[in-house]
Amino acid sequence: MNDKQEKGAMQVDVALVRELAALLDDTHLTEIEVEDGDRKIRVARKAGGGAPIYAPSYAPAPAAPVAAPVAAPAAAEPAAPSGTMVRSPIVGTAYLSAEPGAAPFVRVGAQVAAGETVVIIEAMKVMNAIAAPTSGTVKAVLVDNGQPVEFDQPLIVVE
Numbered sequence: 111m112n113d114k115q116e117k118g119a120m121q122v123d124v125a126l127v128r129e130l131a132a133l134l135d136d137t138h139l140t141e142i143e144v145e146d147g148d149r150k151i152r153v154a155r156k157a158g159g160g161a162p163i164y165a166p167s168y169a170p171a172p173a174a175p176v177a178a179p180v181a182a183p184a185a186a187e188p189a190a191p192s193g194t195m196v197r198s199p200i201v202g203t204a205y206l207s208a209e210p211g212a213a214p215f216v217r218v219g220a221q222v223a224a225g226e227t228v229v230i231i232e233a234m235k236v237m238n239a240i241a242a243p244t245s246g247t248v249k250a251v252l253v254d255n256g257q258p259v260e261f262d263q264p265l266i267v268v269e
Contacts, residue, residue: 130144196228196229196240197265198231222242248266248268
């Protein structure tokens with residue numbers, strides 16, 4: 111080890127820095143960052159288009175593992191209503207009525223017939239009517255009007 115090198119000091123690859131600086135000129139980028147393990151080199155152009163500058167840095171040391179907090183006993187979650195789940199066949203926005211201000215298609219306790227529209231899912235500006243798969247009583251409405259929904263998300267429970 112010579113006088114200019116300290117134990118643990120990063121060795122800068124000057125050829126790499128020059129290559130990155132040339133790449134900045136060729137591509138008109140303002141900065142480039144290269145990472146190799148815990149070594150990181152960032153080459154950035156000065157404001158006003160001056161010569162590129164570089165700033166070597168080290169990645170932060172990994173944090174020490176933290177013990178997981180002990181969870182308090184959870185209150186009993188309400189049981190999911192039993193019955194036939196009406197699920198979203200697509201990703202979109204759920205609407206519980208045909209138009210704003212109109213009565214909802216169904217409410218909890220309402221009777222529905224198989225094939226009756228229970229919700230509309232809007233996807234890509236197309237309104238898709240979702241029908242009850244079976245006849246029965248609506249036990250739960252699991253979404254709000256205008257709520258975004260995912261594929262296969264439960265919407266309504268019919269028993």
